[in-house]
Amino acid sequence: MYKIAVIGGGVIGGMVARQLTKYEKSVLILEKEGDVAMGQSKANSGIVHGGYDPKPNSLKAILNVKGSKMMENLCKDLKVKYRKNGTMVVGFTEEDVTQLKVLKERGDLNGVEGLEIISGEEARLKEPNLDETVSCALYVPSGAIVCPYELTIHSIGNAMDNGAELKLNFQVDKIENKGKYFLITSSKGDVVEAEYIVNAAGIHSDEIAHLIGDRSFNITGRRGEYFLLDKETGDLVDMTIFRVPTKMGKGVLATKTVDGNILLGPTSEDIEDKENKETSAQGLGLVREREREFFKNIPWDKVITQFTGVRAHGDQGDFIINSPMERFVNAAGIESPGLSSAPAIAEMVVEMLMDMGVNSEARADFDPIKKGGTNFKDLSMEEKNALIQEDDTYGRVICRCEEVTEGEIRRALRENPPARDVDGIKRRTRSGMGRCQGGFCMPNVAEIIADELGISYDEVTKMGGNSKYTFGRIKG
């Protein structure tokens, strides 16, 4: 019997679990996929929004502003890449200036600091490649970028370092309220018991709520498609650039990522099948077309990959954070700015649980610092060589594009939460995330995984399930 089961290994489930372990060891994270950070928390823009956008006094407004202020220190503790690169919302017409003023007013009300409306020239001083038709901008100095999957993985890792447990490939299919506890059954028939449940199941959080008879909200999947450009193109833009929202919606953004790539997108399109993560010719075409408003000379020949994220769009106009039943909390419909709000959402959810009886006395042995996790690249040459002396696998480069060593890959297979497949290695080490997209390193990464896990080469998968790379030995 666990004290609390958190359903969903996304950034919300991860942050909630970590926040809980400050007080309570008996925390279980249930995730349906073969790894954590497989949902929205993997494929998004990675922007820590200032908080000028949401309607004042909404949960989105309050939690975004609070969460983004917590983010920098949290990222230090969790060893997550974060950078305050600043955001600009740019406009092209007189009408857009009016819109920017509305945004600024809203931001001021929400408590966002340092907002400023600037001219097109001033904007180009900050971002020289911005198109000359840009005539005005809202400058948001508190805007930042973060690595979203690293944040998710490291928060879950830190929760586990502090006693939490993780069950992968556990798709919650049934929840029975036994009065003092819940009986939770997976699609494969595995069973766990927990006194409390947090529903952080992203696009499926409505289905989890339905399992206990809560039909008060629905979630639709809303797909967003992106292009990722080679680091070589890093000079294109350093800040995060949005367009003034129009009736057509928020439009696309252009941003540097914490790793130095350029990210362009996303589109916004409602889809029926929530698990549909396909990119489409139309969607990608739309991104190309819209990005031209910002920059004339986007080096499209330097695209290294495209991907899709599916937003969990709730029908309540705000985050859905409530308790439909004793000992059960929804953290549902957490769409943008959910990443930015995550630390604050976690605090709120844990306070609600405490009100329902979860221990509120801080544990003395809680360690907020993520174990291991130090970025090899950030070490000095001497430190690197000292490490290689101890463990020579750090002297063997496996990924040529991102210069990832065998040592880092082995570590990702050992540290919490351990990687189990090639994509898991990619999200934890960046091996395969560079310009050749794994063409060079994948055959060797698979070999290291097989060795660490004691499985055969042909059992190694890209992302769990049936995603095997090979079909057995060709001989013998």
Add this chain to the structure above:
Amino acid sequence: MEKDLVIIGGGPAGMAAAVAARERGLKDILIIERDDRLGGILRQCIHNGFGLHRFKEELTGPEYGERYETMVKDMDIDYMVNTMVIDLSEDKVVTAVNKEKGFFNIRAKSVVLAMGCREKNRGALAIPGERPAGVYSAGTAQKIVNIKGYLAGKEVVILGSGDIGLIMARRMTLEGAKVKAVLEIMEDSGGLTRNIVQCLNDFDIPLKLRHTVKEIHGRERVTGVTTVQVDENFKPVPNTEEYISCDTLMLSVGLIPENELSKKAGIEMNPKTRGPVISDYKETSVRGIFACGNVVKVHELVDFVSQEGEIAGRGAADFVMGNQPSEIKVKGSQNEQKKGVKNLGGIICTICPNGCKIQVAGDGTISGNLCKRGVEYALQEMKEPLRTLTSVVNTEDGLMVPVKTDKPISLKSMKKAMEELNSLTLVLPIRLGDIIIKDIGETGANLVATASLGD
């Protein structure tokens, strides 16, 4: 550490540069190679078709590589394997890393860049759809099959009909996979005519010109692709979509010179070839840094890579020793081999690089051949095509030994020969030329090793 010459990359270009520099009198040479052995991409190109210009005989990739490897060893040229160069400065400080030394710097008086090239991948093509396992660039698949010894796919569609794609079509077929189609967006294949004949036609693999992949399907492993025909402007032709079920999509859509290091050293690049701008002596815009092989531009034939390597190696030696650069003599002709399907019709003689198109008239008269050997070839081709079979054989410790038949065998005997070699497990060491199976498949040919493995 200080060196007269550091060569980055131990493929055919780098090895040829080292040998030439040594022959010119330079002593203090070091080749740095990130793989566990010298040879470069040749190590996984187990097929034959190498060396007709350079050695006047037809070799497999590993055989060609080992010839140079042997020269490097015989000349006592220093080399480090399992060592990756990660930085190069304009004043020729080379930073490398390996398990034994960790990160270390070498001050080089001269440098030869011979890093080869890398494959374009799916991202560069922006093919929409899912992102499952089973989408490989052809060279990656080649490494998995030929070096690691695992089957990369059972039902395969190949996009791109360059030589790597064609070679892999045959390779996968021989290993028991079904290659359902090779798609080419252009109106003709960029591959050698010889490869179209011997890799596709021999095995009845359809080549679909002016076709491309519109969408990739499958959430975990590839389940199929939607193909579409394109017009002269590469725009999809409406209503020509076709779904092909498959578990693997291989991309053979071009190579890009690997110039991360060149850029770090501030070397001027040619935007067209995506390699460094070089002089006649293969010197880059930075004095004392030379470049050769696929890092300069993508070469079709390794023979010309070696030739370029020799010029670069001599150039570097002359630079260090303060010699006047020597005159450049180019051996042999750089005749383009015939490419594409358009050259089909008649029989393309593959005995030498001339690639004569031979016509056999109804009365048996033979024309189009430049030499006598063409007659025999054409007659044999009419009667029963003979081909050298290349494959790999398993060993006890899982390493794969590349092999070939020591003479061409008939197409129809290949299946039996494959069955015979598939069931074999060798014990190392193996020397290049060792007979692995005598009279394989009762063809009269022996199966021989094309590389030395194990001490």
